[in-house]
Amino acid sequence: xxxxxxxxxxxxxxxxxxxxxxxxxxxxxxxxxxxxxxxxxxxxxxxxxxxxxxxxxxxxxxxxxxxxxxxxxxxxxxxxxxxxxxxxxxxxxxxxxxxxxxxxxxxxxxxxxxxxxxxxxxxxxxxxxxxxxxxxxxxxxxxxxxxxxxxxxxxxxxxxxxxxxxxxxxxxxxxx
Numbered sequence: 001x002x003x004x005x006x007x008x009x010x011x012x013x014x015x016x017x018x019x020x021x022x023x024x025x026x027x028x029x030x031x032x033x034x035x036x037x038x039x040x041x042x043x044x045x046x047x048x049x050x051x052x053x054x055x056x057x058x059x060x061x062x063x064x065x066x067x068x069x070x071x072x073x074x075x076x077x078x079x080x081x082x083x084x085x086x087x088x089x090x091x092x093x094x095x096x097x098x099x100x101x102x103x104x105x106x107x108x109x110x111x112x113x114x115x116x117x118x119x120x121x122x123x124x125x126x127x128x129x130x131x132x133x134x135x136x137x138x139x140x141x142x143x144x145x146x147x148x149x150x151x152x153x154x155x156x157x158x159x160x161x162x163x164x165x166x167x168x169x170x171x172x173x174x175x176x
Contacts, residue, residue: 036075056140089155
């Protein structure tokens, strides 16, 4: 069974905001972070700082919960999450919703929790699932950015998307 190395305190805690010294490029520096070398297993969470999301049961600030474990430089994972430009990005690891929040000027906090999994990737994934399920129970919904990455959700493909009139009508009619 995997264990948190720091008893639930983030091992790395960084806040990024567009057009500051600590912007998305700071995520690139994580690839060289001493704690995020080869074969490190971890759980991470992106959240809004100083803002809440109106979830069904109660407000919260978590945007996304993820897990990572790579043979080479686990810290590389974080450069994928937020697109390099507001409307351009074809990496399937990019998260459209996280990117949108970032490029809209929101403060985004990344907390990283390093695990001792004894090389058991299933236990890492199980912890991620437990955290997401507890978020669902407490807030009534998955984190808002969960499921917003992958082949069908690249920033470039979403930004180029043109809805046929009937789809636009259906989506628009749900807001009234």
